[in-house]
Amino acid sequence: MSGERVTVxxxxxxxxxxxxxxxxxxQGSPLVHxxxxxxxxxxxxxxxxxxxxxxxxxxxxxxxxxxxxxxVNDLTNxxxxxxxxxxxxxxxxxxYVQFLSNTGESVDRQSEVIASMRxxxxxxxxxxxxxxxxxxxxxxxxxxxxxxxxxxxxxAGAKVSSLISDNRAGMHEAVRHLAGLGHRRIAFLxxxxxxxxxxxxxxxxxxxxxxxxxxxxxxxxxxxxxRGRVAWRPSSGLCCCASGxxxxxxxxxxxxxVSATG
Amino acid sequence: MSGERVTVxxxxxxxxxxxxxxxxxxQGSPLVHxxxxxxxxxxxxxxxxxxxxxxxxxxxxxxxxxxxxxxVNDLTNxxxxxxxxxxxxxxxxxxYVQFLSNTGESVDRQSEVIASMRxxxxxxxxxxxxxxxxxxxxxxxxxxxxxxxxxxxxxAGAKVSSLISDNRAGMHEAVRHLAGLGHRRIAFLxxxxxxxxxxxxxxxxxxxxxxxxxxxxxxxxxxxxxRGRVAWRPSSGLCCCASGxxxxxxxxxxxxxVSATG
DNA sequence: TTGAAAGCGCTAACAA
DNA sequence: TTGTTAGCGCTTTCAA
Numbered sequence: 007m008s009g010e011r012v013t014v015x016x017x018x019x020x021x022x023x024x025x026x027x028x029x030x031x032x033q034g035s036p037l038v039h040x041x042x043x044x045x046x047x048x049x050x051x052x053x054x055x056x057x058x059x060x061x062x063x064x065x066x067x068x069x070x071x072x073x074x075x076x077x078v079n080d081l082t083n084x085x086x087x088x089x090x091x092x093x094x095x096x097x098x099x100x101x102y103v104q105f106l107s108n109t110g111e112s113v114d115r116q117s118e119v120i121a122s123m124r125x126x127x128x129x130x131x132x133x134x135x136x137x138x139x140x141x142x143x144x145x146x147x148x149x150x151x152x153x154x155x156x157x158x159x160x161x162a163g164a165k166v167s168s169l170i171s172d173n174r175a176g177m178h179e180a181v182r183h184l185a186g187l188g189h190r191r192i193a194f195l196x197x198x199x200x201x202x203x204x205x206x207x208x209x210x211x212x213x214x215x216x217x218x219x220x221x222x223x224x225x226x227x228x229x230x231x232x233r234g235r236v237a238w239r240p241s242s243g244l245c246c247c248a249s250g251x252x253x254x255x256x257x258x259x260x261x262x263x264v265s266a267t268g
Numbered sequence: 269m270s271g272e273r274v275t276v277x278x279x280x281x282x283x284x285x286x287x288x289x290x291x292x293x294x295q296g297s298p299l300v301h302x303x304x305x306x307x308x309x310x311x312x313x314x315x316x317x318x319x320x321x322x323x324x325x326x327x328x329x330x331x332x333x334x335x336x337x338x339x340v341n342d343l344t345n346x347x348x349x350x351x352x353x354x355x356x357x358x359x360x361x362x363x364y365v366q367f368l369s370n371t372g373e374s375v376d377r378q379s380e381v382i383a384s385m386r387x388x389x390x391x392x393x394x395x396x397x398x399x400x401x402x403x404x405x406x407x408x409x410x411x412x413x414x415x416x417x418x419x420x421x422x423x424a425g426a427k428v429s430s431l432i433s434d435n436r437a438g439m440h441e442a443v444r445h446l447a448g449l450g451h452r453r454i455a456f457l458x459x460x461x462x463x464x465x466x467x468x469x470x471x472x473x474x475x476x477x478x479x480x481x482x483x484x485x486x487x488x489x490x491x492x493x494x495r496g497r498v499a500w501r502p503s504s505g506l507c508c509c510a511s512g513x514x515x516x517x518x519x520x521x522x523x524x525x526v527s528a529t530g
Numbered sequence: 531t532t533g534a535a536a537g538c539g540c541t542a543a544c545a546a
Numbered sequence: 547t548t549g550t551t552a553g554c555g556c557t558t559t560c561a562a
Contacts, residue, residue, distance in 0.1 A: 011554095011555090013554090013555055013556085014555065014556065014557095015555080023532075023533085024532065024533045024534080025533085025534090025555090025556080025557090026532070026533065026534085026557075026558080027531085027532055027533075028556095029556065029557055029558085030531095030532085030557095032556090032557095033557085037531065037532085038531070038532080039531060039532090042531085042532085054408060054411065054412065056383075056386050056387055056412070057387045057556090058326075058387065058389070058554095058555055058556070059322075059387045059388050059389075059556095060321075060322035060323075060325050060326050060333075060388070060389055060554095060555080060556090061322075061326050061538090061554070061555035061556040061557090062555080062556050062557070063322050063538090063556090064320075064322055064323050064326060064537095064538045064539065064540085064554090064555080064556070064557090065537075065538050065555080065556050065557045065558075066538080066556085066557065066558095071322075073388070081349050081352060081353050081356075082346065082349055082350050082353055084344065084346055084349065087343050087344055087346070087349040088344050090343060090370070091343050091344055091370050091372070094343075094369065094370050095372075098377070098380070098381075103367075103369070103381065103384045103385075103388070104368075104369060105365075105367055105368075106366075106367075106368040106369070107356065107365070107366060107368070108352070108353050108356050110353070110357075115360075118360075119360075119365065121318075122365045123365075124318050125318060125319045125320065125321045126321050126322070126335070126365070126388075127320070127321075127322055146316060149316065150316065150318070273538095273539090275538090275539055275540085276539065276540065276541095277539080277540095285548075285549085286548065286549045286550080287539095287540080287541090287549085287550090288541075288542085288548075288549065288550080289547085289548055289549075290540095291540065291541055291542090292541095292547095292548085294540090294541095295541085299547065299548090300547070300548080301547060301548090304547085304548085319540095320538095320539055320540070321540095322538095322539080322540090323538075323539035323540040323541090323554090324539080324540055324541070325540090325554090326538090326539080326540070326541090326553095326554045326555065326556085327539080327540050327541045327542080327553075327554050328540085328541065328542090328554080
């Protein structure tokens, strides 16, 4: 019952064939006789054999591990959890498995998990980077030739494929929407002030106001402090207001929040 | 720049030492001279060497992969996301990496990801099982000797360590609390009717009512339909009420919800 | 259609 | 303290 490792050799012996025949069966090769395949498969089941991917990858010339890594900055944020689940569905249906890790916004932790994933031979990486990640942090990774796609947050100067939401255009739409409802004092809640996302949103917000002939006011710009505490400067009677239609989907990038007073 | 695999042999050659010396350095063995270690490490950095854990595990007698798998039934549920993150913290601080997968309540998917994890040589598994998981689904796994701990949901008859909340006792407390506030018509919302959790909660609910001299009424028992839709039977003016103090922590099992009317 | 043999990158005796 | 040698479990030519 307990774990004496069963290998291809064991099942070859039990089935009365050679190692390589077993290997072919394992890979679903059409070159092996139907009877042989059936017998081998039966033995595999009987002996409780489990395929050793590590050994296979080792030998395989092109080292296809069939595992793709995904590291997210904050899994407790349901946006990222849904992202991970969405990716997982695709990854799995492609016959890969997902190696998911959470960095909790720690760049150091991120380096560790990425290193670990590399050691385990991931064949690709999807990265939603921790706040403060810089291009240099990814240099060795991209140099190694493993495909990486960066999502959600832009990394200035990094030579990787990126999938990012257009925060500036989103703010344009949001502000226009509120203005269309007759609001004139439109406040801005853009998240953490030290992020590129924040800057993009703020730019879009200001541009949109100006385009509408309104004057941006600094007192209506509210940001979160880097430590996660909201730097809330109480202002005159703000009321909240959704910026538009909301959908729940990991494939949709979240729209920035906007508040307004009539 | 692109991926010509650098091996211990390459770094041995470049450092003017043998394979095994490199291996010792890699493992932080104290048996190697300080200068040698320094030179080897320098070469490792220069050549951009990445350790091949697959090869190492293959050779190692006790096959310690340093990866532990965690499979959860619904990662979009923030309870499980926080669970995963909490586990991850511990796993990582123990020098392991986490292989996280989501089953989305599919028993089939669960079998697949567990199989995949086994093939990748996980050294342990934490499982928050999909609804409908039975003891037989885990038989091969536990027979293989890899340690598995089952969490959140009980699996009847499964021979695995389990970490489960005491739903019955929780309901006792919740009902007693509401009764203590003077409520007499206490309703029950216990989640999916086809789960063991539901049964435990319902049992606790009824026991507590009876112990208080109240009569359980079926019309006050509300369950969710298996497909995720709430089977809501509108009843006479129910109002909601927290069942007690709430803490946010992955290490805490969620208390059942309770509603009541005075 | 199947078998024999070599070797993937690494570690573990055993020598030196 | 370091080098030599022999595999771990698998895939892959190359023959049969």
